[in-house]
Amino acid sequence: MSKPTLKTVAVVGTGVIGRSWILVFARAGCQTRIFDQDPQQVKKAMIWLDNFFAQDVKERFMTASEAKRQKKRVSVHTSLEETLKGAEYIQESGPERLDIKRSLFASLDKASEQMAIIASSTSTLDIEEIAAGLRGKARCITAHPFNPPHVLPAVEMMPTRNGDPAVFEAAAEFMKSIGQKPVRMNYFVTGYLANRIQAAVVREALHLVNKGVADVEAVDTVISEALGLRWALFGNFGTNHTNADQGIREYYARYSQAYKDLMNDLDPTLPPFDPEMIERIGKGVDVMMGPSSVADLCRWRDRMVRKIRSLKEQNPRP
Amino acid sequence: MSKPTLKTVAVVGTGVIGRSWILVFARAGCQTRIFDQDPQQVKKAMIWLDNFFAQDVKERFMTASEAKRQKKRVSVHTSLEETLKGAEYIQESGPERLDIKRSLFASLDKASEQMAIIASSTSTLDIEEIAAGLRGKARCITAHPFNPPHVLPAVEMMPTRNGDPAVFEAAAEFMKSIGQKPVRMNYFVTGYLANRIQAAVVREALHLVNKGVADVEAVDTVISEALGLRWALFGNFGTNHTNADQGIREYYARYSQAYKDLMNDLDPTLPPFDPEMIERIGKGVDVMMGPSSVADLCRWRDRMVRKIRSLKEQNPRP
Numbered sequence: 001m002s003k004p005t006l007k008t009v010a011v012v013g014t015g016v017i018g019r020s021w022i023l024v025f026a027r028a029g030c031q032t033r034i035f036d037q038d039p040q041q042v043k044k045a046m047i048w049l050d051n052f053f054a055q056d057v058k059e060r061f062m063t064a065s066e067a068k069r070q071k072k073r074v075s076v077h078t079s080l081e082e083t084l085k086g087a088e089y090i091q092e093s094g095p096e097r098l099d100i101k102r103s104l105f106a107s108l109d110k111a112s113e114q115m116a117i118i119a120s121s122t123s124t125l126d127i128e129e130i131a132a133g134l135r136g137k138a139r140c141i142t143a144h145p146f147n148p149p150h151v152l153p154a155v156e157m158m159p160t161r162n163g164d165p166a167v168f169e170a171a172a173e174f175m176k177s178i179g180q181k182p183v184r185m186n187y188f189v190t191g192y193l194a195n196r197i198q199a200a201v202v203r204e205a206l207h208l209v210n211k212g213v214a215d216v217e218a219v220d221t222v223i224s225e226a227l228g229l230r231w232a233l234f235g236n237f238g239t240n241h242t243n244a245d246q247g248i249r250e251y252y253a254r255y256s257q258a259y260k261d262l263m264n265d266l267d268p269t270l271p272p273f274d275p276e277m278i279e280r281i282g283k284g285v286d287v288m289m290g291p292s293s294v295a296d297l298c299r300w301r302d303r304m305v306r307k308i309r310s311l312k313e314q315n316p317r318p
Numbered sequence: 319m320s321k322p323t324l325k326t327v328a329v330v331g332t333g334v335i336g337r338s339w340i341l342v343f344a345r346a347g348c349q350t351r352i353f354d355q356d357p358q359q360v361k362k363a364m365i366w367l368d369n370f371f372a373q374d375v376k377e378r379f380m381t382a383s384e385a386k387r388q389k390k391r392v393s394v395h396t397s398l399e400e401t402l403k404g405a406e407y408i409q410e411s412g413p414e415r416l417d418i419k420r421s422l423f424a425s426l427d428k429a430s431e432q433m434a435i436i437a438s439s440t441s442t443l444d445i446e447e448i449a450a451g452l453r454g455k456a457r458c459i460t461a462h463p464f465n466p467p468h469v470l471p472a473v474e475m476m477p478t479r480n481g482d483p484a485v486f487e488a489a490a491e492f493m494k495s496i497g498q499k500p501v502r503m504n505y506f507v508t509g510y511l512a513n514r515i516q517a518a519v520v521r522e523a524l525h526l527v528n529k530g531v532a533d534v535e536a537v538d539t540v541i542s543e544a545l546g547l548r549w550a551l552f553g554n555f556g557t558n559h560t561n562a563d564q565g566i567r568e569y570y571a572r573y574s575q576a577y578k579d580l581m582n583d584l585d586p587t588l589p590p591f592d593p594e595m596i597e598r599i600g601k602g603v604d605v606m607m608g609p610s611s612v613a614d615l616c617r618w619r620d621r622m623v624r625k626i627r628s629l630k631e632q633n634p635r636p
Contacts, residue, residue: 146544153544154540181539181543183535183540184533184536185531185532185536189526190583191583193531193532193537193540194540194541197540199522199581200581202554202577203518204515204517204518205553208514213505213507219501219511219515219554220552220556221472221501222515223553224551224552224553225499226471226512228548229470230623231546231550232626233618233623235523235539235540235542236537236541237538237602237603238615241603241615245612245613246612247600247612249597252595252596259517259520259591260588260591262508262509262513262514263517263588265508270578273570273577278571285555285559288555289556292635294559294565296636297556297635299636300551300633300636304629305547308547308550311626315618317618318618
């Protein structure tokens with residue numbers, strides 16, 4: 001990882017997303033100033049951080065002294081004003097409600113350093129509305145991480161409509177410098193990019209099970225033992241590109257009719273999401289997962305994702 | 319890997335898919351009898367196999383003596399009748415055309431041992447039609463691999479309508495015993511399972527780029543640096559299950575309205591697949607991939623998939 005292009009950051013809101021951001025910033029070498037209106041949330045986040053470091057040291061992802069160094073970069077503050085002192089980048093991770101985000105952004109705009117970038121972790125709202133009417137609107141951006149950001153590097157970013165291009169550029173550069181993978185959305189669409197793609201998969205996966213073509217485990221297996229193994233390396237277009245000797249132009253030209261037929265055959269109606277369907281899928285998942293708890297599965301997933309990412313770092317794409 | 323439950327197999331058709339099947343069977347310890355109507359195809363497949371073994375030995379995926387042992391299990395035959403002698407399982411990988419598959423299956427049904435399982439690698443056809451009218455129809459199945467099967471383990475399998483359940487069971491057990499991951503389709507749908515799910519992703523990914531929401535690389539990054547990292551471990555339902563503390567029932571109950579809204583917003587029209595669109599996407603891929611050749615990208619992908627699979631084998635899911 002290179003050196004962070006911004007040295008001092010503030011994390012405002014320290015719930016599940018905020019606490020993971022703390023880890024991302026502290027790991028990268030940033031002075032990380034944290035605040036939550038609810039002191040209990042800060043306490044919980046600090047305990048979570050301590051557990052995380054202890055576990056990481058135990059599993060030899062990092063040394064004890066490295067954990068100590070990272071932890072020392074985190075400072076807890078008791079007022080928003082104090083938290084924002086010297087912060088060049090602010091990551092807001094408050095509740096996902098427009099009214100709350102609007103009033104929080106108004107406070108951030110007032111209390112922060114004039115040049116600070118103000119980024120929201122929002123996953124569903126439009127930054128245009130969150131920052132509407134603020135004097136500092138041009139320095140506001142969306143920086144939506146995946147959960148948790150210390151494991152999954154992609155960050156969906158969007159400027160405001162007349163936002164300062166230099167702000168967006170600096171924020172994207174900063175994300176790269178701390179090891180995240182920023183992607184730019186040019187305008188707001190429901191679900192941004194990833195949740196739309198995920199919804200497309202959920203929709204077809206549900207249809208296949210609802211119609212009795214296959215069971216839950218079969219649908220998941222073709223993903224985890226085939227499609228997903230490629231998608232962890234290339235995305236959609238990269239995968240299409242490597243599916244024909246001459247690349248994506250040949251692939252689409254050759255298979256465009258097959259794809260049209262296939263897409264026409266995908267079910268256009270929505271899955272019902274009624275209790276019966278949810279229970280049917282739930283039972284399929286019970287069979288597939290056996291007695292493992294969700295917490296255990298998540299721990300395994302996060303550990304494995306980190307190993308896959310480190311494989312990718314050690315073996316960069318040609 | 320356990321011992322293969324069937325010892326002698328025949329691979330009929332040795333193109334890109336057939337030659338990779340040879341590797342799967344020989345690696346697992348099966349006597350692998352191969353045949354192609356075109357002797358040039360067999361020659362090409364044997365050269366490909368030799369290159370594969372040499373490369374694998376060089377990269378220390380296997381020892382030279384192991385490569386020799388595997389190679390020795392492969393025997394080339396000059397007639398279909400001779401090839402099928404003693405074969406308990408036949409993997410047909412001929413051209414993807416119903417008339418050709420039908421006539422090939424008629425020959426296989428006539429010339430094979432009475433108890434042999436006859437499996438087709440077909441990716442688009444219905445086994446019901448391929449095997450229609452054959453005396454041995456009940457022992458015919460679909461066993462559609464991913465390309466290439468020696469790298470991607472999932473296999474989409476389907477019996478004929480009145481097929482012998484014992485045949486399907488034995489074939490699925492055999493696949494498991496040679497390290498593949500069989501999944502069952504209960505009836506024919508266009509695209510089977512995986513190509514439908516892939517088409518759903520292609521469709522939404524194309525819309526995002528066609529509408530200018532994001533560029534090719536941004537769409538791919540949210541997959542390869544977030545969604546795909548999870549999909550390589552869990553499939554769709556497993557991922558949904560690990561997205562809420564109480565699992566998939568809580569997840570769907572909590573987000574069903576959000577999903578409905580999102581799915582309603584996905585573009586229901588088909589991407590045009592005209593030359594302009596293909597060229598626009600092609601240029602995006604050029605930017606993303608730089609000067610790397612498709613062949614180099616595929617080599618990297620296959621090597622990485624094997625490393626990810628070996629990570630998964632060493633760290634089994636709880």
